[in-house]
Amino acid sequence: KEDSVQELKKRWKLAKDKQKRGNVEADKNIKNVVDNPMGVKHDNKQGVAAPTHGPEQVLKPGILGNFEPKNYPNRNGPGENGKSVHTSLGEKAQAEKAKKTYGFNMVNSDKIALNRTVPDTRHEECKYWHYPEDLPTASVILVFHNEGWSTLLRTVHSVINMSPPQFLKEVVMVDDFSDKEHLKDKLETYLKKEFKGLVKLYRNKERMGLIGTRTRGAELSTGDVIIFLDAHCECNKNWLVPLLARIKYDRRIMAVPTIDGIDWDNFKYHPVYGPTHHRGIFEWGFLYKESAVPERELRTHQHHSAPYKSPTHAGGLFAMDRKYFFELGAYDEGLKIWGGENFELSFKIWQCGGSIEWVPCSRVGHVYRNHMPYGFGKIDVKIPVILLNYMRVVEVWLDEEHKEYFYTREPSVRGYPIGDVSKQLKFKKDNKCKDFKWFMDNVAYEVYDRFPRLPPNKAWGEVKEKSGSKCWDTMGQQVGGGAIGASYCHHFGGSQLFRINTKGQIGVGERCIESRNGNTLHVSFCDVQPTGPWEFDELSGRIRHTDHDKCVESGGDGQLTLQPCSSNNNQQQFVVNEVY
Ligand code: UD2
Ligand code: MN
Numbered sequence: 001k002e003d004s005v006q007e008l009k010k011r012w013k014l015a016k017d018k019q020k021r022g023n024v025e026a027d028k029n030i031k032n033v034v035d036n037p038m039g040v041k042h043d044n045k046q047g048v049a050a051p052t053h054g055p056e057q058v059l060k061p062g063i064l065g066n067f068e069p070k071n072y073p074n075r076n077g078p079g080e081n082g083k084s085v086h087t088s089l090g091e092k093a094q095a096e097k098a099k100k101t102y103g104f105n106m107v108n109s110d111k112i113a114l115n116r117t118v119p120d121t122r123h124e125e126c127k128y129w130h131y132p133e134d135l136p137t138a139s140v141i142l143v144f145h146n147e148g149w150s151t152l153l154r155t156v157h158s159v160i161n162m163s164p165p166q167f168l169k170e171v172v173m174v175d176d177f178s179d180k181e182h183l184k185d186k187l188e189t190y191l192k193k194e195f196k197g198l199v200k201l202y203r204n205k206e207r208m209g210l211i212g213t214r215t216r217g218a219e220l221s222t223g224d225v226i227i228f229l230d231a232h233c234e235c236n237k238n239w240l241v242p243l244l245a246r247i248k249y250d251r252r253i254m255a256v257p258t259i260d261g262i263d264w265d266n267f268k269y270h271p272v273y274g275p276t277h278h279r280g281i282f283e284w285g286f287l288y289k290e291s292a293v294p295e296r297e298l299r300t301h302q303h304h305s306a307p308y309k310s311p312t313h314a315g316g317l318f319a320m321d322r323k324y325f326f327e328l329g330a331y332d333e334g335l336k337i338w339g340g341e342n343f344e345l346s347f348k349i350w351q352c353g354g355s356i357e358w359v360p361c362s363r364v365g366h367v368y369r370n371h372m373p374y375g376f377g378k379i380d381v382k383i384p385v386i387l388l389n390y391m392r393v394v395e396v397w398l399d400e401e402h403k404e405y406f407y408t409r410e411p412s413v414r415g416y417p418i419g420d421v422s423k424q425l426k427f428k429k430d431n432k433c434k435d436f437k438w439f440m441d442n443v444a445y446e447v448y449d450r451f452p453r454l455p456p457n458k459a460w461g462e463v464k465e466k467s468g469s470k471c472w473d474t475m476g477q478q479v480g481g482g483a484i485g486a487s488y489c490h491h492f493g494g495s496q497l498f499r500i501n502t503k504g505q506i507g508v509g510e511r512c513i514e515s516r517n518g519n520t521l522h523v524s525f526c527d528v529q530p531t532g533p534w535e536f537d538e539l540s541g542r543i544r545h546t547d548h549d550k551c552v553e554s555g556g557d558g559q560l561t562l563q564p565c566s567s568n569n570n571q572q573q574f575v576v577n578e579v580y
Pocket of ligand 2: 230231232316366
């Protein structure tokens with residue numbers, strides 16, 4: 001890829017020399033430099049940038065590839081250039097408290113300027129793209145619930161500093177019923193004083209959750225394009241223009257920036273990936289995953305930094321034509337608070353004629369929380385809200401075969417009432433949206449390589465020794481960790497919900513159970529060939545490891561070990577379904 005940068009540079013130099021000699025005539029070679037991978041339609045036939053844009057113009061402040069923020073002083077304060085900051089011994093207690101309340105170390109965040117600089121993490125090529133100057137305008141929408149002051153305000157400052165003013169119509173902030181003092185009058189006063197009318201603040205009268213609040217934000221927006229960001233982000237160099245350029249080219253593209261990481265503790269800004277591009281996929285329980293972009297997609301691009309197609313997106317950060325968002329029916333109103341909305345929108349876009357592109361030349365940092373600090377409010381649902389959301393998405397957008405994989409992976413929610421989805425189904429029908437198989441075959445084709453079709457469950461539920469009262473539990477162990485065991489039955493599923501499938505795998509969540517040492521049981525990655533060593537005999541209750549020819553036995557203190565198979569009581573494991 002270095003070569004292609006060198007090549008570009010060489011050609012620009014050629015153009016520059018020609019200009020110096022007074023020869024500004026179009027050069028065929030130069031025309032081909034930017035072979036329109038941004039898909040931008042220009043006046044000249046080839047659909048490429050006019051060759052008269054020499055390197056001077058490209059590298060000067062301006063929107064042609066390299067917008068330079070005005071309000072971006074060179075400073076040496078804490079956290080400048082995305083560096084980390086640290087907590088002193090005396091601040092430890094306060095930092096701990098902040099971490100609990102916000103999932104971030106606000107003590108550290110508060111030390112960093114609200115308009116700190118971050119390192120330019122873009123690929124070198126990004127400086128050489130040409131973008132059209134007549135782009136649509138954007139409303140940046142920030143929904144927030146009980147966010148910390150400096151992380152929230154740094155987001156607003158960075159959006160405004162890093163965006164060419166002619167394209168940033170407004171920042172729309174929607175407060176999702178926060179109860180923190182600093183988000184009341186103080187916030188209003190600050191926004192008015194600092195940003196005049198550019199930032200608009202609206203408040204929900206009740207907790208709507210992030211999904212409903214985003215739709216409300218979109219309704220309140222007036223720009224051509226809506227851009228959602230989480231309320232703890234920092235925009236990088238020229239983040240906005242590459243997104244708008246894709247939507248100008250095709251209004252049915254959802255344009256997604258590359259999301260860099262900002263550490264929740266020390267606030268270091270770091271590029272998320274090396275040279276390999278990744279894109280958004282999922283496993284069958286709909287945990288969001290990212291995976292290297294397959295060759296089949298990569299080979300459709302001539303330039304490494306060109307936007308590429310992605311099956312889905314993380315949820316938080318993306319740009320869309322505002323009207324298109326509503327033509328698609330916005331988010332399903334039945335989705336509650338948090339989770340699954342990224343899949344709903346992704347499937348809907350792809351299956352109904354649009355597409356999702358990740359734009360490597362647009363980068364935005366996001367602070368990943370230490371933990372989710374807020375509750376979901378009062379909701380009358382007996383299964384986890386996130387699963388209910390997934391079910392609505394699954395029931396509307398998946399076909400029978402793929403629905404089954406979801407219910408195999410999450411057997412306890414099968415049949416739970418999901419409310420009315422007739423509006424969504426009607427939309428799908430009226431718009432002649434393609435089926436999920438089409439999506440899998442043409443868009444999300446790598447999912448099967450990572451997460452194969454799931455064989456049916458032979459049994460699932462809590463696993464309990466016949467004579468005992470303890471349930472199998474992963475005990476918080478992860479892949480590569482210590483032994484799992486049995487403990488007090490909590491009936492919440494999760495770490496105690498096991499599945500034994502017809503191919504000999506024992507699954508728990510997205511993981512499997514293995515015993516390579518022939519002694520203890522451990523959490524492991526599932527074999528991509530859906531096969532496993534386990535055999536469950538429902539009559540005797542024995543769970544046998546066929547490679548070691550041993551059975552699982554419960555010990556006194558909740559240990560689970562493999563022992564020679566016998567008719568011992570503590571080798572009789574019963575699988576109990578816990579239906580909500
Ligand atoms: C990820 C997404 C997030 C969303 C979520 C699934 C990224 C970087 N983040 O979780 O945007 O798609 O997955 O739904 O892709 N908020 C409210 N009301 C609430 C809860 C949250 O307004 O009831 C706000 C919150 O202040 C924040 C945004 O919604 O600005 C996202 O919430 P988060 O940061 O807790 O979600 P995250 O990043 O864990
Ligand atoms: Mn977030």
